[in-house]
Amino acid sequence: MPQPLSTREANLFRTVIRNYEDKQYKRGLKSAEQILKKHPKHGDTMSMKALIMNAQGKTQEAFALAKEAVSIDMKSHICWHVYGILYRSEKNFEEAIKAYKFALRLEPESPQIQRDLATLQIHVRDFQGYTQTRLAMVKARPQIRQHWTGVAIGHHLEGDLEQAENVLTAYEKSLSSQTPLKTDIENSEALLYKNSIIAERGDIQRALDHLEKDCKNCLDRLAILELRARYLGELGRKEEAANAYRALIDRNPDHPAYYKSLIEVLDITSGDEAAKKAIYDEYATKYPRSDAARRLPLEFLTGDDFRAVAKTYLTLMFDKGVPSTFANLKYLYSDSYKKEALPALAEEYIQERKDRLGEQANGDSSKGEGAALYFLAQHYNYHQSRDLAKALEYVEGAIQLDPKSVDFQMTKARIFKHQGDLERAAAAMDQARLLDTRDRYINSKAAKYQLRNNENEKALTTLGLFTRAETVGGPLADLIDMQAIWFLTEDGEAWQRRGNTALALKRYHTVYNIFDIWQEDQFDFHTFSLRKGQIRAYIDMVRWEDKLREHPFYFRAALDAVNLYLGMFDKAQATSGANGTESKEANGAEEAEKKKAAKKARKEAQKAEREAAERAAKQDPNKPHKAKEEDPKKKDDDPNGLKLAATETPLLDAMKFLDFLLQFSPRNIAGQLAGFEVFIRTGKYLLALRCLKAATALDKDHPKVLEQANKLRKTIDEVLDSLSPKTQEVIKSELATVPGA
């Protein structure tokens, strides 16, 4: 039980809560102090004070105070609730859940604590716990749909589809007296959610019946059309399915899957090119502006049929001057006939135009020729058909026709890059940028090429032309704020090439932290989505978040970091080995380099600070910009990564990145190879072996695989006696299965 207060103090206490909710922290503290003056050991007030202090960034003091409050008022649900909230804000979800559960034991009916507990439980994917908590909420307030839906979500994600459906049905039955409005989006989505569960159970006939009867007024028309087409197809009702897919194509003739499904349900065999083509032709005529209907036949047609259709397609695209023609077709190059035919057709197009127009080709009519030359330049620049001299020739031809074309100039830069001349490539891309300084796309590309040429400072200046001027800390801060992973990765790699380990690590860690933010971003939606009722979208998000870190964005930066840490470890080993003067010298040079880099980083930070101060001073006070209260939690105590680079345990630090690589991208061989290198250095031979086996399974002919197998054998030979007999046995028998045995 909370300690009772007098009316005056009780009112004050309510004010504290209100102040906290309105983020009026100073006022809240003042009121809390007033209560504490009279009742210095009032747990609830102490807790509220702790909550406010935490919001102000005084985390440690807040925890100490909240802990004291709990020990004073062990029986107060408020104290426990606050204690849980503090843990939750520190992302210590396990402790937070414990505290909420305590609070709930003292106040079993509190909807607030129930909701907070449920949110945390689903956040950590404790589906059973979540379902239990939601069930308690249903019992307390059975009239609220959200609670029922919550229970269903718990069952659904846990894999109990039958229970999930039953819960939704139970709620519907309780509703029978009133019919929901046609425009009730929550009801509409709840029905479609239930339909998706029925389908997931594999009962397609029932899903179709439910869709046609119960969902016929649902508001997401596209979903209904798509589900119906799919169900009909799966049930073998092919004629109806065909009509359903035709309706979908009419709605969106640029979604290739509809055509493919239509052809499937029409029982057209994959060898029947003519019949397939007839379908696409029908829609190419009906929807002249659909790209899919014209382009998709190029995938299955062969020989002269292919040539004829490709010619029509290319002519249309070149005449319109579509720049993405090559990008849209290059996937056909896995077929060597098509790889030959397409550039030949582009040449033919140019020749025929010349014959037709004679000498008078000029002005707008050169658009087609330029597009064809551009296509050929990209063709010869593409790795499957590369001839860079020819590529350059064609792109120069195109540039001659249209010297102001950003696209042409951009491709020229890309050719230089493939020639390995990064400096020239960066300069050419910057020229392309100057042709259209209002376009951020070309600006980003120019900056990227500068980074590839190790010009970090210049790249940041380039990017600064588009980042928001009012962000404190300049372009870099804006790019970090806006989660520009591409930049952080490229910048880190450039710093790494320049030997600036500190800044390289800093960038990779920043990428890592952004993924943490992205994972945390789902938190508010656990309650928000139930209010909004868009449950299918919510489920889609939960499933995506569960594999968030398999994104190539994470993989690339994390792999860079692991490799960098490996290099740091090896260097440290080499120098501590006391191998005579040579390594000492190397060490000295490296020290000097390090110091230089650190000094430079310091200077840059000072400059950035100065500039930010100047900008702040220049800010027009009349302009509507929110005066941001400086968030004390936001200060970075290692902006240039010097602390990161000073690590004594590079391999331990690498594990932070490596764990997720192996967990989320086990089928990417580069991660397994890097894992091996870390584990063999830390003496985790079984884990090294596991990585090696995984890499072998992915690509036994990879040159690294044999190299690592030999390395492992050699290392094992040296240390075998120090291992336990069981480990020895396992390793020996397993080593027999990897290459080189």
Place this chain on the structure above:
Amino acid sequence: MDIRVLRASDIPLIQHANLENLPENYFLKYYLYHALTWPQLSYVAVDVSRPKKTPYDQPKIVGYVLAKMEEEPTDGVQHGHITSLSVMRTHRRLGIAEKLMRQSQLAMVETFGAQYVSLHVRVSNEAAIHLYRTTLGFKTEKTEAKYYADGEDAFCMKLDLGFIREQIRDAEEGEKTAEGKDTEGIDEGEAVGDVGRDPAKKEEKKFKVRVGKALGVGELVERVETAASKAS
């Protein structure tokens, strides 16, 4: 190239496309907020033709439209709003932006009963203005001075969606007359590819719609909206 509705897993690359192309950028959470509040309204154009190098490669997003419903319309009329629209420079002149917009507009009417759709555009962005005005039929409502962070003005544009409601009604009536005889070939949105040339053609009927904040939105919305730049 594939035009389809947005999925949560697309979001990192949508954000990437936005960062590469436009000066108005948003946190990932702001995209999530759209995807989880009005999942029917946002569309992407995907380059499906790139061969995957690893099983984890994501399809490249070459264009997107991020759209929403106005939660508390000041004029009391239910309407949609285009938060952001972009097509990669390398994929222009294929009509992608128009196709994305038409899909979104249709869903705004069907799912949320939108009466019109609004957007902001830089007064200097001639290509976009051409698309909105000439191709899609938007009208300029007014100019908002210094709307963008860099001080540029914005045109506020609006498109009445009555013509889509009209089409839906026609399709439904066609369906009713066909009922009992033959329900095949229900053609829900036939004219999507080429509608919009003359939006003011028919007199529109009045519809009852629910307006305003029937479902609580809470702190989340305010926070992300102030966090994201106000530009759209």
